[in-house]
Amino acid sequence: DAGVIQSPRHEVTEMGQEVTLRCKPISGHDYLFWYRQTMMRGLELLIYFNNNVPIDDSGMPEDRFSAKMPNASFSTLKIQPSEPRDSAVYFCASRKASGNTIYFGEGSWLTVV
Amino acid sequence: AQSVAQPEDQVNVAEGNPLTVKCTYSVSGNPYLFWYVQYPNRGLQFLLKYITGDNLVKGSYGFEAEFNKSQTSFHLKKPSALVSDSALYFCAFVSGSARQLTFGSGTQLTVLP
Numbered sequence: 001d002a003g004v005i006q007s008p009r010h011e012v013t014e015m016g017q018e019v020t021l022r023c024k025p026i027s028g029h030d031y032l033f034w035y036r037q038t039m040m041r042g043l044e045l046l047i048y049f050n051n052n053v054p055i056d057d058s059g060m061p062e063d064r065f066s067a068k069m070p071n072a073s074f075s076t077l078k079i080q081p082s083e084p085r086d087s088a089v090y091f092c093a094s095r096k097a098s099g100n101t102i103y104f105g106e107g108s109w110l111t112v113v
Numbered sequence: 114a115q116s117v118a119q120p121e122d123q124v125n126v127a128e129g130n131p132l133t134v135k136c137t138y139s140v141s142g143n144p145y146l147f148w149y150v151q152y153p154n155r156g157l158q159f160l161l162k163y164i165t166g167d168n169l170v171k172g173s174y175g176f177e178a179e180f181n182k183s184q185t186s187f188h189l190k191k192p193s194a195l196v197s198d199s200a201l202y203f204c205a206f207v208s209g210s211a212r213q214l215t216f217g218s219g220t221q222l223t224v225l226p
Binding site: 004031033042043045048050055056091093095100101102103104105106107109 | 145147149154155156157158159162164203207209210211212213214215216217218219
């Protein structure tokens with residue numbers, strides 16, 4: 001079975017540009033999570049969706065960040081405008097409602113210069 | 114606030130020796146505890162979990178962990194370390210309505226040949 005698929009794997013962009021990160025969760029999973037990993041703050045939950053509906057976005061750092069899940073097989077995390085401090089690894093993860101284990105994608109490694 | 118702690122940022126062990134990566138928890142009720150591993154430039158991979166039942170949990174790649182309620186610990190162990198076990202290890206617990214993961218700060222394991 002395919003795991004969680006993220007794209008792009010690596011992105012380098014200039015400050016002020018819009019960045020869109022994409023995620024395809026595991027088929028049949030009801031929950032989708034976006035995490036961010038930085039050296040300073042470790043792994044942080046940004047937002048999660050249940051059945052495509054955003055439930056808790058309290059971890060989103062500021063209004064420059066937005067996330068959508070238009071259908072069960074696709075989600076985006078957008079940063080507009082991007083800033084150097086947004087440089088991090090962004091992970092998408094998913095889980096079945098009936099399960100306990102969360103499965104992660106390979107991450108999108110973002111560098112904003 | 115609930116949390117897990119990984120007291121060691123770095124653990125070095127010789128190949129063939131037993132390894133232990135420590136995790137203590139401060140979680141109310143019956144905790145759901147997890148270990149994930151992150152190889153360089155990769156995503157997080159699920160290793161094992163404790164939900165209920167036997168305190169000794171066996172996972173992938175020969176790893177195991179022991180849930181100790183009296184010491185509030187969930188240490189990760191392996192009888193004989195391999196160089197390929199060198200990676201970043203995260204302890205985590207489940208919380209919230211979505212049963213999302215909250216992670217410890219991570220422990221870098223280096224197995225020396």
